Amino acid sequence: MAAMTKALPRRLVGLASLRAVSTSSMDTLPKQVKIVEVGPRDGLQNEKNIVSTPVKIKLIDMLSEAGLSVIEATSFVSPKWVPQMADHAEVLKGIQKFPGITYPVLTPNLKGFEAAVAAGAKEVSIFGAASELFTKKNINCSIEESFQRFDAILKAAQSANISVRGYVSCVLGCPYEGKISPAKVAEVTKKLYSMGCYEISLGDTIGVGTPGIMKDMLSAVMQEVPPAALAVHCHDTYGQALANTLMALQMGVSVVDSSVAGLGGCPYAQGASGNLATEDLVYMLEGLGIHTGVNLQKLLEAGNFICQALNRKTSSKVAQATCKL
């Protein structure tokens, strides 16, 4: 096959020396990793059962006590689209705001941004995508048009001294377009960064990525945006999340998104799992001697709490192994 022939010369050239490079990459892992906990937003958003406001608030408070430094609290989106997030203002106002912890909220448009600020938000997130079709289906406009919307938010945020985190969806594949080129991801990421986002979270939205593709994508993006401004957001739909995250760490990324108990399914594959479980991520990072600041025991308690509230089993393997039946 043409593709195989194309790949062959690369495999043959200097295999031994290339192997040396890849093993030494383990020695260049970051000393600490910032975990961005997206369970209360990305996780709950994709759970079928609607959870009450007090339960959401308690979950976030428990996550704060577990030592997480960034907890995405809610989404200021219309309840028509995302009923789970209808109580966004109450949640943001109701949670305890621990010093040293930030509580970003999603704001898809200027209206959402203004409502978020009114409710006390100090940090917001905006959601772009590396796929035209996904953007069209998800927020009903082109990538270029979405940038115009984001620009309005970024300008308003700048005036109000509010930090903005950017997300890029579909970085390793799109449920509509299929393959996504690393160059496209780099282009969208660069744009969000230059518009003023302090950090860009690169999301494998449908979890189709594998470590080689993660590496290719990050190589392209890191030519345009400094590694310190990047995060990865891996979904575990095909069981690849932790391996992909490991690859990202080896490439120099030191911010990882995850969701307590692996909350959230995948809206594009019925019955499939969604986010990488924070417990499993923390387990790996601790085993690697990487500092996270997270108390795994308290995190497990938070996961246990929300799973009971949702009447579902945890998707975290660590939680499954630790629970005594």
Place this chain on the structure above:
Amino acid sequence: MGNVPSAVKHCLSYQQLLREHLWIGDSVAGALDPAQISVLINLHCFQPYVSGFSVSLVGSVACIHWETSQLSGLPEFVKIVEVGPRDGLQNEKVIVPTDIKIEFINRLSQTGLSVIEVTSFVSSRWVPQMADHTEVMKGIHQYPGVRYPVLTPNLQGFHRAVAAGATEISVFGAASESFSKKNINCSIEESMGKFEEVVKSARHMNIPARGYVSCALGCPYEGIITPQKVTEVSKRLYSMGCYEISLGDTIGVGTPGSMKRMLESVMKEIPLGALAVHCHDTYGQALANILTALQMGINVVDSAVSGLGGCPYAKGASGNVATEDLIYMLNGLGLNTGVNLYKVMEAGDFICKAVNKTTNSKVAQASFNA
């Protein structure tokens, strides 16, 4: 996109699927056969009913892998040792009838897997699931090009295995004294004596012997296990004649750092080509650990279809890494395995129905509708 197959994308229309992806499964093992094509034709794909933030999906998908550049430094070919029928079933509560086991193994034989661990010639008092070891060994169809090793804990088991037609055997050591004592009621030293008898007899009869080292990254009784101990035990098994040593993270506690340290130690004494890793997914670390092993040059990986088998040391926990999820990663990395993911998923579906459990494979969960 080239002509490296990227299999069914679960949100494209099925017409587009057939146009672009008729060669699903053709990447490194076997072309799509007519039965698979007809399944694809029957796929309804994505039918959006809500725009915006949520989309509904109807239908199923075989697998997804994309054309990819090769991750530099990885082995070109990875041999998968399928341990579902033995390690997997051994840890399943439901006793599976002999004919189902045979059908299961026969299906696995047709997926492209080249090594399938069939059963264990252990006393049925200890492992009731393996009581029918002789019938299974005699009953399976031994496909050319596929090997069917069996576990033989002692000389008695070995002779029975040979009488039943076994042409390859495995012995199970451990890097932990406590584990050895609790599991097979003797010290590591004593167990080596027993294995030596078995392996020597095997070699005498030209039967290859594979050695396993349990607790390579941690022990349920002792906790931390030193890489030096793992190396010592591995070296004993290798020098007595085992052609390959499978290093097992028996309780799945390992992480990439401990995997690396252990392998660095073992690789000083045993050639890379004679090593395999056997990772359990009890703490969700298996694929990350396997990736680490691959980066260090290991090219033999054990796994169990559907992630069969729980963990006897952590009730409710998962066990083996799922073969489907492993293949998905290897395919994505552009590594050859010779195995057809779709056929493995079908075999997984078969055994899960027989054992009345849901699969532990994420790829299978994402691909088949509940």
